[in-house]
Amino acid sequence: MTSATGRWLVRAGAALAVASLGLTVDNLRRIRTPSPSPDVADPDDVVLLLPVRDEAGRVVDAVQELVVAARHWPGRARVVVLDDASSDGTTTLLAELAGRADLRDVLEVVPGTPTPPGWLGKPWACHQLAGAAGGAGVLVFVDADVALTADGLTATVDLLRSSGLDLVCPYPHQEARGPAERLVQPLLQWSWMSTLPLGLAERSPRPSLTAANGQLLAVDAAAYRRAGGHAAVRDQVLEDIALLRAVKASGGHGVVADGSRVASCRMYDGWADLRQGYAKSLWSAFGTPAGAAGVTALMVLTHVVPALAALRGSRTGLAGYAASVAARALVARRTGSRVLPDAAAHPLSVALLGALTADSVLAHRRGTLRWKGRPVEVSR
Structure with a gap:
């Protein structure tokens, strides 16, 4: 290179x-955020839908948090949990929860059925729910790994209805405790906040x-049915x-929001x-291996190359x-994440994300990807 x-x-x-920074500033100005004090005048009937597979360490807390949130909703709300062939004690814990007299008015636990050909496990579980x-x-x-606040359901559904949208995703605050998590997890919100004009x-x-x-x-049920529901995305990672x-x-509309x-x-x-989790999905995030390579190269150009040049004394x-x-x-x-020193290591974060993307593409080509005991590809 000359x-x-x-x-x-x-x-x-x-x-x-610099352009990415400008877009980030604009997005931070316009991003939708659930109201801290929602006023729901005409509450819908709402159902909280929780798919679980081998979540014994978390499922009791998750269900109880959803029950509390459902009871805060001013209208009728239920919690439906699907046990997706768990083998770690989750089934027993769910049976105990379903048998509690104080939860019977709001909680239903249903057993999942085997994933049919042409479906991946998560879409099939959501389809059943x-x-x-x-x-x-x-x-x-x-x-199951999401902790919803007591007013989280009310704020989320209020955002859906007050915005006039058909689907909203209030992005949860991403907890990151170890070095690898702190390097990679904050990129989830940053990635769309800095590249997508909301x-x-x-x-x-x-x-x-x-x-x-x-x-x-959260999705309007009628819009969900018009779109074909999860049957329309049955083979999508x-x-x-x-x-x-x-x-x-x-014909619908939707967007991510700040749900921190x-x-x-x-x-x-x-x-x-973390590596296993990103391996199962990054290969499909950019459409094709060529798309993954192109996006990774662009991220490196934008966030790594200038940093390396700065180390050599470049003012630009x-x-x-x-x-x-x-x-x-x-x-x-x-979003409530650590600012410093984590943000200062941003070029390293982007480089690590690029490495994880390459790792995912290669693992997919070898056919070695699995998640919770199942292959990450549809059976035909």
Whole structure:
């Protein structure tokens, strides 16, 4: 690489970092946030839907939190839990919860059936849950590792209705405790906050202008049915994003929101768990291996190249690095994550995400990906 090419790459990367910072600032101004004191005048019937598989360490707390949230809802609300062939004691714990007299008015536990050909496990579990929801007006899907606040359901459904949208995903605060988690997990919110124009995304039908999070996802039941429900995304690893795309394709609208006040989530516990979790999905996040390579290269150009140039004394590189850190810090401050020193290590975070993406693509090609004992691909 010539010195002229190197200087051009640094300038291009720095310019992209500054543009990304500008978009981040604009998104922080317009991002939707659940109201801290929602006033629900005409409450829908709501069902909280929780799929669980081998969650013995978390399922009791998860169910109890959802029950509390359901009872805070001013209208009729139920909690339906699907046991997806658990083998670690989850089934016994759910049976005990379902048998409690104080929970019978609000809690239903249903057994899952074997995943049929053409389906992945998570979409099939959600499809069964939606079928058990009856005539509810709003379906709220929640993952077992999400801790929902007492007013989290009310705030989430109020956001759905007050915004006039068909689907909203209040993004939970992502808990990160160890070094690997602190490097990678904050990138979840930063990634869409710094690249996706939210004002355009929530109204545009374009698939590329879509971000969602199935950890906490509220959808109008009629819009869900028009979109084909989870049957329309039965073979998708990232079924949350695919579901929002299906809603958009059927004439609906939706977007991610800042849910850091109403929910929190610790997705992974340490490096090994994190690596396995990202391996199962990153290969599909960008459409094709070529797409993954292209996006990774663009992220490295924008957030790593200027930082490396700054270490060699480049003022342009320093400006680009400062813009990257500023965007990361602003998102962290908004979502309750650590600001410093974590944001200062942003180039390292992006480089690690690139490595995890390559790891995921290679594992998918080898056919070695599994999650909770099942292959991460559909059976035919």
